Amino acid sequence: MYATNYHRASSVADAVRLKGTGEETKYVSGGMTLIPTMKQRLAAPSDLVDLRHVAEMKGITVSGGTVRIGAATTHAEVASSAEIKAACPALSHLASLIGDPHVRHMGTVGGSVANNDPAADYPSAMLALGAMIVTDRRRIAADDFFTGLFETALNEDEIIVAVEFAAPEKAGYSKFPNPASRYAMTGVFVAKSASGVRVGVTGAGSDGVFRHSGMEQALAGNFSPDALSGVTTDPADMLSDLHGSAEYRANLVNVMARRAVAAAT
Amino acid sequence: MSKMHIKLTVNGKPVELLAEPRELLIHVLREELSITGPHIGCETTHCGACTIDMDGRSIKSCTVFAAQANGANVTTIEGLGTPDGLHVLQTMFKEHHGLQCGFCTPGMITRAYRLLQENPDPTEEEVRFGMSGNLCRCTGYQNIVKAILAAAAELNAVKEAAQ
Numbered sequence: 015m016y017a018t019n020y021h022r023a024s025s026v027a028d029a030v031r032l033k034g035t036g037e038e039t040k041y042v043s044g045g046m047t048l049i050p051t052m053k054q055r056l057a058a059p060s061d062l063v064d065l066r067h068v069a070e071m072k073g074i075t076v077s078g079g080t081v082r083i084g085a086a087t088t089h090a091e092v093a094s095s096a097e098i099k100a101a102c103p104a105l106s107h108l109a110s111l112i113g114d115p116h117v118r119h120m121g122t123v124g125g126s127v128a129n130n131d132p133a134a135d136y137p138s139a140m141l142a143l144g145a146m147i148v149t150d151r152r153r154i155a156a157d158d159f160f161t162g163l164f165e166t167a168l169n170e171d172e173i174i175v176a177v178e179f180a181a182p183e184k185a186g187y188s189k190f191p192n193p194a195s196r197y198a199m200t201g202v203f204v205a206k207s208a209s210g211v212r213v214g215v216t217g218a219g220s221d222g223v224f225r226h227s228g229m230e231q232a233l234a235g236n237f238s239p240d241a242l243s244g245v246t247t248d249p250a251d252m253l254s255d256l257h258g259s260a261e262y263r264a265n266l267v268n269v270m271a272r273r274a275v276a277a278a279t
Numbered sequence: 280m281s282k283m284h285i286k287l288t289v290n291g292k293p294v295e296l297l298a299e300p301r302e303l304l305i306h307v308l309r310e311e312l313s314i315t316g317p318h319i320g321c322e323t324t325h326c327g328a329c330t331i332d333m334d335g336r337s338i339k340s341c342t343v344f345a346a347q348a349n350g351a352n353v354t355t356i357e358g359l360g361t362p363d364g365l366h367v368l369q370t371m372f373k374e375h376h377g378l379q380c381g382f383c384t385p386g387m388i389t390r391a392y393r394l395l396q397e398n399p400d401p402t403e404e405e406v407r408f409g410m411s412g413n414l415c416r417c418t419g420y421q422n423i424v425k426a427i428l429a430a431a432a433e434l435n436a437v438k439e440a441a442q
Contacts, residue, residue, distance in 0.1 A: 022349070119337060
């Protein structure tokens, strides 16, 4: 690993100020992606600004049907939160499937969303729940936030402070994990609310996380696994790698979506 | 890169040291503090041999900078038992043959210790799920799971007797 400098931010404003100080400064939260990347010398930030101790970025609140999760909240905290279990059990389930217990103790919601790994779990939930990504300067709809593989609408020094969404009527998540890394080879999050059904798919698309409009239309009239039997996914839009071909993933999207609908509560 | 002044509490003892910002917690524990219970297996966040307890949570110390741990309370296998006074988990790993080569064992037991704090009476499935960040290439896990379930039963029996 190349040398770096470390700064611990005490507030969001402090973090943004520190971000402006180094040559190539990066924010680090749980570090579950950034630190392995630095070890492999694929990233070599001159400075790190640690966001784990910023109080205003932590915690879970549910009020009036709106769920707000601080960006520095860990996956373990989301998975075990009684508030999340009551408002959106599918999201607790999603958080409980990320990596392993050790990773869930460090990794954070904000880090996962900001990194937009094409096989990360949270982006699919953000899309399906129609979440707002709240930053230190604006609110970005999930539909406008995820812009491609590891790409987001965030500006260079912008920080995700929280994510917010309206508790859905029903939601479900089903993932086919890579057995070694437990990243999604395909993960599908379905959410039903008064405004309709939204389906977010991660791990499968060659442009990263995406909404599946064919499935959304089919489920709008009939929210049941059988409604998806005639819906297909074009392999031309799917990732293909040593873990699975595009055709395999296209099939997995349908299988995971049916399971997610069946599991929805 | 100037070194940073790091303060930790390790196995109940306050320690202070200087570390480069890029130094990983596992390296500081092993090389600066001579705490060699936590092992370096893969150093890629997969195997869990470097598992320690930091502020009451299991973490992989190969994927945390010592600087991130500044101010933290750390427990390693050395803080759980001694050769003359084994922790009940260590006794059960011995009795149930929960180890063969022993390389993963400190991480296994440190994780199992936290798992039983989180869930004192786990099912077999919960043990397997809770231990899924720790890999063993010898045992096939059967005896590790047995040892942890036996330790849970023993700890619960002791607790009940005390009441």
